[in-house]
Amino acid sequence: MRTKDIQKQKRIKDAMISLILKEGINGASVAKIAKEAGVSPATIYVYYDSKEDMLAEVFSEYAHSSYRYLSRYLCSDMSGEDLIETLIRSTYGYACEHEEIFSFVEQCSCCPTIQESVFAGDCCMDIFDLIHAYQRKGVIRKYSDQNITAVLFAPVKYMAMNRSHYPDPEESLEELIAMMQRLLLY
């Protein structure tokens, strides 16, 4: 018997993500995904039970990838200013560097039939471990986790999604960082 081909599964995922970006969730049909991945449509059903299942599985795999990415840039002896700057810059950087995945995740997040189970707020534990430490040290203000998540990430993501409309993104980013530092630090 043949063994499951991890590269093949990766090709399927990539094909799906890439197609969803090009043509929306509508346009990413199983047949097109299969063609782009270089496999038969039937093969996709070896790896996933249904298209819905496939979407949900890949979405939940990538939904929090930006937070995992972030973690790599953090360390516990940063100043408060650096922490906030890093969080925002890295989020923006991730959106630019992994444009496809970022946009894929945003699209899935808005679709009520997919989103359902995955709530970002639940899933950036290590980041909040760090933030809580800074709160205990009296560096970051004691707002609720939910509102910190909302103000730290929603505006910068909004900015990243619409960056083509921004005359000078870098300048806007700097301003946003300054705003968040003033808002969140003592």
Added chain:
Amino acid sequence: MRTKDIQKQKRIKDAMISLILKEGINGASVAKIAKEAGVSPATIYVYYDSKEDMLAEVFSEYAHSSYRYLSRYLCSDMSGEDLIETLIRSTYGYACEHEEIFSFVEQCSCCPTIQESVFAGDCCMDIFDLIHAYQRKGVIRKYSDQNITAVLFAPVKYMAMNRSHYPDPEESLEELIAMMQRLLLY
């Protein structure tokens, strides 16, 4: 005759928006929309050239409806605190009261095939006329319009979309308002 037409078109729009909330953009087929609206599929093509056209037209009609809604609650002699509270509360209120439209707009905004032309930043002129006045009076800090838009609306929208995950939405809302007042007012 004229009246009848407009009512029919309204029924079609409502059916579409309602279906998109229930089943996502995928699930809202022309046949289903027609059935829900109580008309023939062919009738829809009397009012719109294509499904894509219909989506785009209705989207652009509703894309900024939350800002129009907001305007009704604003007046130029509010205090700065009141202004910000009103902007945030009204945005949240709109999302709850007009759940269908809110979800429809958010979904369309993420879909690359629809969104294309519409950028929120361009479209809330009267609100920014007011904000500029407050800035000139030295009440609101002189951040860029884009960042003010981002921090005022993105977090509260994020909150509205995920409100089922919030233990006490009202409390979170109050905290968010306080945060924004501290951030934006002198």
Added chain:
Amino acid sequence: MRTKDIQKQKRIKDAMISLILKEGINGASVAKIAKEAGVSPATIYVYYDSKEDMLAEVFSEYAHSSYRYLSRYLCSDMSGEDLIETLIRSTYGYACEHEEIFSFVEQCSCCPTIQESVFAGDCCMDIFDLIHAYQRKGVIRKYSDQNITAVLFAPVKYMAMNRSHYPDPEESLEELIAMMQRLLLY
């Protein structure tokens, strides 16, 4: 708007019956039926909700057609011998003349997923009105309706289905008639 085309629906039915005979219920795919009927596969779904529905509807339409056919050869002043001869000969005759429909019905009758609702015993009322009259007159023996149905029709149908294996069908038919006359008449 166009009106429903009864001829078209008839063509679909005929195509289905003919295909089931040639290739079994398996082989009669919607696509093939459509092709044989000269319509698009989608058109079939204008007339039937699903393939299952189509099968059930056509089956129940033809399931009792042999009994309707029989009725035409019966009259109330026949002798008992003639009545029984006519019932058996007509059943056999129907099977030969309408080979496709007969075989289609037999096939559906054996398929547990289709058969379900249709029970022959319930559906030959006028024939049994006549038989009951003959029973009251003391011509036909007072066996239960179910067993009369079973012995009158099951053997002759069995014979019709396997007639290619019979060396002299006419002779066998005559013998069977004689047997039934002896069994059922006083």
Added chain:
Amino acid sequence: MRTKDIQKQKRIKDAMISLILKEGINGASVAKIAKEAGVSPATIYVYYDSKEDMLAEVFSEYAHSSYRYLSRYLCSDMSGEDLIETLIRSTYGYACEHEEIFSFVEQCSCCPTIQESVFAGDCCMDIFDLIHAYQRKGVIRKYSDQNITAVLFAPVKYMAMNRSHYPDPEESLEELIAMMQRLLLY
């Protein structure tokens, strides 16, 4: 090794027969049969050349199993009444006790692509050896083998297939036995 093979093949046969009762010949796909039998789809092709081959082989194995079953209850010194009662009761009993096999055989018998070669009339030799003896002894009337087969088995099989529609099967069975005794015995 040999033992294991035969058990495995038995599991495949049983799975197929059981699935056909539950879901019809349509519903019994190779994949489902494999799953129900606890083997790989590929394994089925170790034992059979094709699905059609498998169906035909298993059908021909079971097609006359009811007659083999019958033989066990017969002996040559029964009275004519007992012989007929035993033949009918055993046929009915077989249909009830081996519902799956009975339904499988009936379904295959109606399916033109499978049935083809097998004609019941050819295959109950020992039963007819016995019946011929009773005919020679002047106990059973000298009807042709074919018609005796038809009247002895077709009605009781019809009854067994539709037994859910019978208010009192035992009573009907008794009546049918009495009818056949009167028909076939001197």
Added chain:
DNA sequence: GATGAATGAGCTTTCATTCAT
């Protein structure tokens, strides 16, 4: 011998749209 992976062909059904009235 036995298997899970893989597949081309085909399945049933729905799609957005147009036709004829």
Added chain:
DNA sequence: AATGAATGAAAGCTCATTCAT
């Protein structure tokens, strides 16, 4: 203007079968 009928194209998915191990 309005419609139910009609459709080619495509959707998601399963089929019987074969491949590679």
